[in-house]
């Protein structure tokens with residue numbers, strides 16, 4: 090059963106001066122809008138108490154299951170303002186379906202696609218003033234999430250669950266232009282194994298990635314690259330928050346096949362767009378040995394990461410224990426930059442949306 094998310098407006102919104110100040114330099118994930126969406130699920134009643142209300146802290150019993158057993162999932166998507174002032178989401182149905190898959194994996198109740206979309210849309214409508222202006226750079230980042238709010242100790246699925254959406258204005262990911270990043274190839278840590286939660290967007294995956302990310306930074310790299318559970322010369326998986334894509338001299342756009350990685354919306358969009366860039370999309374396993382030799386002999390010409398937050402991020406260098414290498418000349422590749430511009434053009438309504446990916450909210 091789905092339903093409406095009625096709005097009770099806050100009596101204490103941010104002042105216009107404060108909001109304008111925040112929107113002038115929002116950064117990422119630092120400021121939150123005036124409202125939030127919530128809904129509650131119990132095994133007896135199902136989903137109920139849907140609402141958009143003032144942004145406010147939760148009151149949780151210290152035994153709330155999420156605090157102990159990490160029964161939690163989340164999503165991330167953005168609202169974009171077009172030049173005519175209208176506001177749009179990019180493929181939100183993809184996020185709704187992935188949220189339902191994550192819920193099944195974490196033994197949480199599924200939220201219908203309709204409830205997911207309504208909650209996100211109504212929150213954007215309530216907080217429209219927080220959607221950055223149409224300069225083609227900023228967006229309103231939306232964070233739907235669900236957690237076990239039942240007060241009990243014991244390893245079993247909670248029968249009281251809370252769903253919520255919060256929103257945070259986001260500035261350009263690369264404020265001073267798109268530069269490439271470097272990845273640390275982790276052989277110490279893996280992110281996922283067969284039968285695990287790698288394909289789910291659950292908080293525990295990110296908690297487990299933090300030590301690897303810290304290790305990457307200690308080695309002077311921006312992000313970690315996880316290998317599959319075979320480690321060493323095993324298959325490439327993804328970075329902590331982004332999917333990995335390679336371009337070959339033979340004109341292929343290759344990305345690791347799904348299974349233990351997140352089914353990224355940006356990855357999926359890039360695969361769908363490949364033909365428009367005269368690239369053949371290929372989903373298959375890629376070993377570290379293949380990446381290293383391909384970078385050395387020039388058969389791999391570009392590497393990039395794909396994610397909602399950063400769209401397309403050029404990857405120009407890799408480092409692991411006892412080696413480092415660059416891709417091409419060490420500068421962002423031409424396909425990488427062209428794909429990035431094209432996706433941004435669709436999202437900001439600057440080119441025709443031939444795939445029907447945009448979803449109007451306002």
Ligand SMILES: Cc1ncc(COP(=O)(O)O)c(C=O)c1O
Nearest residue numbers: 330331332351353354355396397
């Ligand atoms: C582990 C991981 N892989 C890939 C992605 C990219 O997914 P999407 O393009 O849907 O944002 C994300 C970001 O959500 C992520 O956290």
